[in-house]
Amino acid sequence: MTSVEMKFFVVALVSCSLATAGYLLSLVVKKVRLAKISTWILAAGFIGLTLNLFWGGIHSEGWSSFGSRYFLSIYAWVIACIYLGLQFRTKTRTLGAFIAPCILMFLIAAAGQETDKNLVPPQWQGWLTSLHLALAIAGEGLFVLASAAGAMFLIQNRLLKHKKPGPLGRLLPSLGDLDRINHLGLLWGFPLLTVGIIGGVIYAVFVWGGQWLADPKVLWSLAIWMVNGFLLHQRLAIGWKGSRMAALSFAGLIVFLCSALLIRFCLATVHNFI
Amino acid sequence: MIVLVGLNHKTAPLAVREKLFAGCREQENFLADLLGIDGVREILYLFTCNRVELLASIDETPETMKMLRSFLARFGGLTAEEEASCLYVYHDDAAIKHLFRVTSSLDSMVMGEAQILGQVKEAYRQALAQNATGIALNRLMHRAFRTAKRVRTETAIAANPVSVSFAAVELAKKIFGTLDGKKTLVIGAGEMAELTCTHLVGNGAEDVTVANRSQAQAEMLAEKYRGKAVSLTSLDAELCEADIVISSTGAPSYVVTGDMVRRCLRKRKNRLLFLIDIAVPRDIDPAVDGIENVYLYNIDHLQDIVDENMKNRRREGLKAEQIVVEEVVQYVSWLKELEAVPTIVSLRSKAETIVRTELEKASGWMDQMENGNREKVEALVNGIVNKILHAPVTVMKEESADFDSQSIVAAARQLFRLDD
Numbered sequence: 001m002t003s004v005e006m007k008f009f010v011v012a013l014v015s016c017s018l019a020t021a022g023y024l025l026s027l028v029v030k031k032v033r034l035a036k037i038s039t040w041i042l043a044a045g046f047i048g049l050t051l052n053l054f055w056g057g058i059h060s061e062g063w064s065s066f067g068s069r070y071f072l073s074i075y076a077w078v079i080a081c082i083y084l085g086l087q088f089r090t091k092t093r094t095l096g097a098f099i100a101p102c103i104l105m106f107l108i109a110a111a112g113q114e115t116d117k118n119l120v121p122p123q124w125q126g127w128l129t130s131l132h133l134a135l136a137i138a139g140e141g142l143f144v145l146a147s148a149a150g151a152m153f154l155i156q157n158r159l160l161k162h163k164k165p166g167p168l169g170r171l172l173p174s175l176g177d178l179d180r181i182n183h184l185g186l187l188w189g190f191p192l193l194t195v196g197i198i199g200g201v202i203y204a205v206f207v208w209g210g211q212w213l214a215d216p217k218v219l220w221s222l223a224i225w226m227v228n229g230f231l232l233h234q235r236l237a238i239g240w241k242g243s244r245m246a247a248l249s250f251a252g253l254i255v256f257l258c259s260a261l262l263i264r265f266c267l268a269t270v271h272n273f274i
Numbered sequence: 275m276i277v278l279v280g281l282n283h284k285t286a287p288l289a290v291r292e293k294l295f296a297g298c299r300e301q302e303n304f305l306a307d308l309l310g311i312d313g314v315r316e317i318l319y320l321f322t323c324n325r326v327e328l329l330a331s332i333d334e335t336p337e338t339m340k341m342l343r344s345f346l347a348r349f350g351g352l353t354a355e356e357e358a359s360c361l362y363v364y365h366d367d368a369a370i371k372h373l374f375r376v377t378s379s380l381d382s383m384v385m386g387e388a389q390i391l392g393q394v395k396e397a398y399r400q401a402l403a404q405n406a407t408g409i410a411l412n413r414l415m416h417r418a419f420r421t422a423k424r425v426r427t428e429t430a431i432a433a434n435p436v437s438v439s440f441a442a443v444e445l446a447k448k449i450f451g452t453l454d455g456k457k458t459l460v461i462g463a464g465e466m467a468e469l470t471c472t473h474l475v476g477n478g479a480e481d482v483t484v485a486n487r488s489q490a491q492a493e494m495l496a497e498k499y500r501g502k503a504v505s506l507t508s509l510d511a512e513l514c515e516a517d518i519v520i521s522s523t524g525a526p527s528y529v530v531t532g533d534m535v536r537r538c539l540r541k542r543k544n545r546l547l548f549l550i551d552i553a554v555p556r557d558i559d560p561a562v563d564g565i566e567n568v569y570l571y572n573i574d575h576l577q578d579i580v581d582e583n584m585k586n587r588r589r590e591g592l593k594a595e596q597i598v599v600e601e602v603v604q605y606v607s608w609l610k611e612l613e614a615v616p617t618i619v620s621l622r623s624k625a626e627t628i629v630r631t632e633l634e635k636a637s638g639w640m641d642q643m644e645n646g647n648r649e650k651v652e653a654l655v656n657g658i659v660n661k662i663l664h665a666p667v668t669v670m671k672e673e674s675a676d677f678d679s680q681s682i683v684a685a686a687r688q689l690f691r692l693d694d
Contacts, residue, residue, distance in 0.1 A: 176451035239543030
């Protein structure tokens, strides 16, 4: 990583840390202004991360320099991009209290990774792999957003059902907005992940033969895809909305994170990304 | 001297307020009459349903204060007893503080209400139009508006609704985000339901349906919101369509039951439903609240929220009082400085007269000076005079801002023989 690239990464990391602290503090002191300021700080971090990735992209030596740091940074970038984009349409500033820690987690993980560690073996490199990676990351990023909105929905729902909206209830976004974000997350995340997985499958069939089917990460991704596909189906066809969708999406995120950690540390996988 | 005479909802019963309000309103040239009182320099009056107040800058005589008081009592037709028990008179710091509290809505019946600021602004606008205010009241009023703005932005005094109908609107916003396009079903044509519906429609809700036992009444209310009137028998179908339901019938049993809501869940595709039950006895079965994505609030729930918000307002009121005190101190300091201003002006004008006279005396030999030297000498003389005056002027300003200005002003007038 060049020194300029490193500076941009530090800007992103520091901004995201400050934004996370600001968002969490806004929930504690119950001031939405703090959450608004944190959104601007997060936007600054997003610009830093964009420049970091852009700089890395124009100075890259192709696949050989595409390491885990970039993979995790792109993950953080996608989530931040979607969240900030949503801020133009909905007044859901405090949702950042759930989203910013996720972004920060990916950035911290990225900071600990070597940049020159070759992520994708030379024989697997190609446009289909790029498509597979980009779409899978974007799809999963959207699922994270949908789940975060779901978690916040559950809190707001509880406050309203117990007839005690209070200062926290006033601070959190409305149920309608949170349900809409959950809907959008699933609606866009599912097709992106679907195309991403299909891209990966086509590639794997030709390059690896049958061995990829037994890969734990493939099975895990398939499970996530099926769970979210089921949720989207129930939403669109059956009309599931509100608290049930929120609870299931949030449960999906917990399973997603737990299985990601399990696979990373306990099982061998050809998707050795994180 | 700033003086404030008046009465409000805390000191006078409604009958007295009405009498005074009507009596003063009927007077033509009210401000001109007030300005005609001996010793009144500037004046404005504030009439609202809860208060009648006169604010004036007057010469420091107890007679003027008494005359203002009796003026108000006379026009209001108050008895001597009412005058003694209801009217209050504040002067200087107390009057300024009272005005700032009134403008910031700390003295209102509902603390934090927004109307009073507009009413005070209107009173000031009227006084301005009739040239009834001058430097002291102009500055005072701007300071009062500034205080009100600070109170609104630096405290949460007006943040949360303190009426049942507004609390319902806030809840609806917390559930739906925006009320634009939300369908409202009003069951019963009670006053409270109508008020709540008006607030909801004012915030974007549309497509109002009124269901009532009396079709005529339903039609009358529906017409007001350009909605439709239906009979209570079609409630099942209407429930499937509505987003917000307000119920306030006089029915002895539940009008909306759990089964009715459950039946239409599938048809509603689980859309969020907000039910407001403001009837006593209740119209909506409490079991409805247990249904997913359905939120039921009855009159007690709404009143609890209002009470909690009132408590918060009172807490914020303490912060606001602190702001008022700060602003009063700043204004009083400026006002005291103002007392020294005529003396400073006299001192400067005396010095200028001396300089001019002496330069004229010296014009004979100064005319022989070469080009530009005369101007240089004049600038030098002016510079010396300004330097000499700088210290006494500064001390007078500072002393008068911090302490009583009378002694220092008197000393300056004597030292420089300003009264000769």
